[in-house]
Amino acid sequence: xxxxxxxxxxxxxxxxxxxxxxxxxxxxxxxxxxxxxxxxxxxxxxxxxxxxxxxxxxxxxxxxxxxxxxxxxxxxxxxxxxxxxxxxxxxxxx
Amino acid sequence: xxxxxxxxxxxxxxxxxxxxxxxxxxxxxxxxxxxxxxxxxxxxxxxxxxxxxxxxxxxxxxxxxxxxxxxxxxxxxxxxxxxxxxxxxxxxxxxxxxxxxxxxxxxxxxxxxxxxxxxxxxxxxxxxxxxxxxxxxxxxxxxxxxxxxxxxxxxxxxxxxxxxxxxxxxxxxxxxxxxxxxxxxxxxxxxxxxxxxxxxxx
Numbered sequence: 001x002x003x004x005x006x007x008x009x010x011x012x013x014x015x016x017x018x019x020x021x022x023x024x025x026x027x028x029x030x031x032x033x034x035x036x037x038x039x040x041x042x043x044x045x046x047x048x049x050x051x052x053x054x055x056x057x058x059x060x061x062x063x064x065x066x067x068x069x070x071x072x073x074x075x076x077x078x079x080x081x082x083x084x085x086x087x088x089x090x091x092x093x094x
Numbered sequence: 095x096x097x098x099x100x101x102x103x104x105x106x107x108x109x110x111x112x113x114x115x116x117x118x119x120x121x122x123x124x125x126x127x128x129x130x131x132x133x134x135x136x137x138x139x140x141x142x143x144x145x146x147x148x149x150x151x152x153x154x155x156x157x158x159x160x161x162x163x164x165x166x167x168x169x170x171x172x173x174x175x176x177x178x179x180x181x182x183x184x185x186x187x188x189x190x191x192x193x194x195x196x197x198x199x200x201x202x203x204x205x206x207x208x209x210x211x212x213x214x215x216x217x218x219x220x221x222x223x224x225x226x227x228x229x230x231x232x233x234x235x236x237x238x239x240x241x242x243x244x245x246x247x248x249x250x251x252x253x254x255x256x257x258x259x260x261x262x263x264x265x266x267x268x269x270x271x272x273x274x275x276x277x278x279x280x281x282x283x284x285x286x287x288x289x290x291x292x293x294x295x296x
């Protein structure tokens with residue numbers, strides 16, 4: 001884990017070496033994953049909503065895409081996207 | 095974590111799935127509203143039976159014809175209900191239970207829905223055509239069967255007029271009824287009957 005860096009310019013990048021860990025919790029109708037962005041090292045929260053119509057229930061851990069939602073206005077960020085732009089694959093229970 | 099190669103469209107799907115949480119209530123209400131409209135259409139279909147089961151027509155059909163027509167109406171109605179149900183499925187999807195929606199699940203779900211909807215639409219077309227054909231055929235058969243009702247047919251001459259139709263017992267003493275093909279029932283006093291001849295057809 002490095003030091004949080006708001007100067008890290010916004011970029012939609014990924015890295016298969018990123019292996020972040022997140023804490024899972026249920027908040028209302030969403031499954032919330034709380035942890036640190038593997039790129040900018042800012043705390044970030046990723047919500048997976050429960051919606052209707054659904055796609056059926058899948059038991060066990062599942063791999064899915066997360067992206068940074070750290071809330072920090074990184075350099076060159078587009079309007080409405082206060083994050084570093086990074087995204088990564090994460091495996092966890094839904 | 096498995097070494098899955100990610101692309102930018104994986105992020106786009108994840109963003110789409112994530113945005114769904116802001117429309118949850120709207121989505122549920124929209125789905126409920128569409129299904130309510132569909133259910134009303136299904137209920138309206140039941141009125142189709144009233145065309146065939148109209149008292150004036152159904153009462154004039156007896157025996158095996160009556161059973162056959164009843165089965166045909168049932169089959170036609172079921173085909174129409176199936177067709178409408180499939181059209182609803184194609185248009186609105188199934189109101190499944192709520193599930194957590196990741197970008198990957200949303201992508202798979204949308205792809206499956208597109209295929210399912212296309213198949214449901216084809217079944218809806220078949221169901222609607224079959225149902226309509228069966229009901230039209232039933233209406234035709236009912237008309238023919240009603241016209242060829244078996245029974246004591248006779249030609250009754252009262253001197254003033256000649257009536258032809260199915261004979262029956264009148265409500266009053268010493269009266270008979272003659273039921274014509276158009277459904278009119280005439281009560282004739284026996285005293286006024288000059289001649290009564292059996293008739294094969296009227």
